[in-house]
Amino acid sequence: MAIQTYEVGTNSNPIKVQVEVGIDAIAHTTIYNIKGSDWNHVVDSLDDANGDVPLTPISTAVDLVGKTLYVQITLNFENIDPANREAALENMVLYYTLTGGPNGAKAFSKVDNTSVEDDFEMVYLDKRIKLI
Amino acid sequence: MRYFIVIFLSTFTFTTAQTEFSLEDFEMPESPAFVLLDEAPSIITRPNSSQALALHILQNFEGSLFNDIAVSFTPYWFIKDKDKNPLRYYGITAEGEQNPFSKLNKATISAAYNKTEDSITNVALGARVTLFELKRQSDVLDLQNAHNEAVAYTKIVSNLRIAFQQESGMIPGEDGFDEAFAAYKTEKLQNFERDSITILDVLHRKPMLAVDAAVGYNHRFSGDTFNNGETARFGAWTTAVFSSYLNPSASKNYLNIYAFARYLHDETLTSPLLNNSEEIESFDLGIKAEFEFERLTFGYEYISRSGDGDTYRSAGNIGYRLSDALYLSGTFGNNFGETDDLITLFGIRWGFTTDGQQLPLADTLQN
Numbered sequence: 001m002a003i004q005t006y007e008v009g010t011n012s013n014p015i016k017v018q019v020e021v022g023i024d025a026i027a028h029t030t031i032y033n034i035k036g037s038d039w040n041h042v043v044d045s046l047d048d049a050n051g052d053v054p055l056t057p058i059s060t061a062v063d064l065v066g067k068t069l070y071v072q073i074t075l076n077f078e079n080i081d082p083a084n085r086e087a088a089l090e091n092m093v094l095y096y097t098l099t100g101g102p103n104g105a106k107a108f109s110k111v112d113n114t115s116v117e118d119d120f121e122m123v124y125l126d127k128r129i130k131l132i
Numbered sequence: 133m134r135y136f137i138v139i140f141l142s143t144f145t146f147t148t149a150q151t152e153f154s155l156e157d158f159e160m161p162e163s164p165a166f167v168l169l170d171e172a173p174s175i176i177t178r179p180n181s182s183q184a185l186a187l188h189i190l191q192n193f194e195g196s197l198f199n200d201i202a203v204s205f206t207p208y209w210f211i212k213d214k215d216k217n218p219l220r221y222y223g224i225t226a227e228g229e230q231n232p233f234s235k236l237n238k239a240t241i242s243a244a245y246n247k248t249e250d251s252i253t254n255v256a257l258g259a260r261v262t263l264f265e266l267k268r269q270s271d272v273l274d275l276q277n278a279h280n281e282a283v284a285y286t287k288i289v290s291n292l293r294i295a296f297q298q299e300s301g302m303i304p305g306e307d308g309f310d311e312a313f314a315a316y317k318t319e320k321l322q323n324f325e326r327d328s329i330t331i332l333d334v335l336h337r338k339p340m341l342a343v344d345a346a347v348g349y350n351h352r353f354s355g356d357t358f359n360n361g362e363t364a365r366f367g368a369w370t371t372a373v374f375s376s377y378l379n380p381s382a383s384k385n386y387l388n389i390y391a392f393a394r395y396l397h398d399e400t401l402t403s404p405l406l407n408n409s410e411e412i413e414s415f416d417l418g419i420k421a422e423f424e425f426e427r428l429t430f431g432y433e434y435i436s437r438s439g440d441g442d443t444y445r446s447a448g449n450i451g452y453r454l455s456d457a458l459y460l461s462g463t464f465g466n467n468f469g470e471t472d473d474l475i476t477l478f479g480i481r482w483g484f485t486t487d488g489q490q491l492p493l494a495d496t497l498q499n
Binding site: 020022023024025026027028030032037039044047048049050072074076078079080081083084086087088091092093112113115117118122124126 | 184185209210211212213214215216217218219220221222226279282283285286287289290291293294298301304305309310313314330331332335
């Protein structure tokens with residue numbers, strides 16, 4: 001799947017990100033903006049384990065243009081019976097939303113990569129969005 | 133006398149993703165559809181867990197294969213809800229307050245097919261829901277602690293994966309990434325110890341008090357003819373159970389006391405007080421005492437039936453888990469009615485593990 005893009009423009013408007021996760025598994029979200037080997041931490045989800053990131057400023061558009069926003073969601077299924085884990089994962093709700101660009105808010109719901117550990121206890125969802 | 137072998141094929145998910153299944157914390161088949169047909173090993177029972185999708189097969193030695201089949205599913209696991217989160221799932225708040233009604237949205241629906249030796253085909257539908265569940269405060273505290281520890285562990289693993297990407301330059305999804313990270317994680321966490329009490333350990337503990345409600349409808353067909361279909365049974369019942377630890381240090385040992393009430397509209401039975409073709413309305417009241425140990429469960433149930441014909445059921449049940457994949461059960465006693473009322477059930481339950489790592493959900497999420 002080709003990396004998706006979000007137009008941030010080149011002005012000094014603040015670009016914001018929001019992640020909404022709906023699942024019974026324990027979820028932790030961490031967000032970085034990346035350029036080359038330079039990783040800048042943006043925000044983590046709160047410690048209430050639901051993986052949600054409230055609408056949070058990343059930086060200004062001019063600072064972000066050309067960078068990649070990386071969102072990693074780590075799902076821990078140890079709190080769900082093995083028989084129900086797959087159904088829980090298949091039916092999770094996931095939205096990434098970016099705002100502040102010239103075209104307004106844009107929501108993304110597909111991930112670039114899903115990695116499932118052998119015992120299905122940990123699942124990782126990766127999303128990259130090119131900021132143009 | 134009837135002999136049954138009970139095959140419990142569990143966890144039939146829609147795909148073949150890796151799903152390790154253990155019978156350790158699951159009970160005998162108890163779908164309302166089977167209970168209504170009097171095919172369940174015990175009438176007075178309540179499960180402590182629900183599966184997204186399960187298949188139950190009962191096989192009569194004397195009949196042909198697949199004469200008794202039930203499927204059950206829990207819609208909750210197939211409903212997308214933005215507000216789902218772990219604490220809501222447990223039914224507690226971050227402060228440790230309980231929501232005793234948290235399982236109202238986890239109703240299980242079941243359907244059963246049963247064919248008798250006299251060519252009667254029964255089709256039954258049933259539903260069950262936990263109306264009320266009260267956990268012990270000590271269990272809530274254990275649940276909070278286990279949850280907080282799991283949250284902290286999740287964050288550690290998340291940070292490790294970021295560090296791995298930064299150090300290796302690899303990108304998730306590229307060939308070899310998952311294997312390389314698994315090795316990295318194993319190395320970094322080799323001296324990391326988790327708490328011995330897990331969230332599932334606590335969630336599988338029986339609540340101090342629980343009240344379930346169930347309903348079932350049975351339509352039957354004689355002579356394999358669709359036009360001969362007729363209503364056979366309708367029932368609605370409630371089960372309350374109080375569970376007490378036999379030994380506080382061994383939380384899998386319980387004394388369970390059940391109370392049971394059922395309304396039954398039955399067009400398959402005959403009453404000595406009525407003509408054979410009359411419909412029977414009856415009310416069942418029952419109690420059950422059960423000792424539950426880690427591997428062994430035994431109990432006794434008594435159900436008194438009143439209404440258009442007084443009768444009773446008096447039966448003892450015993451179950452033993454031979455291994456995580458094999459469970460034996462037996463029932464002996466007196467069933468409702470005046471004749472052919474001896475119950476002698478012998479049950480075997482199998483569970484199995486499926487392998488295979490390709491997860492179709494990746495397509496679901498990525499396309």
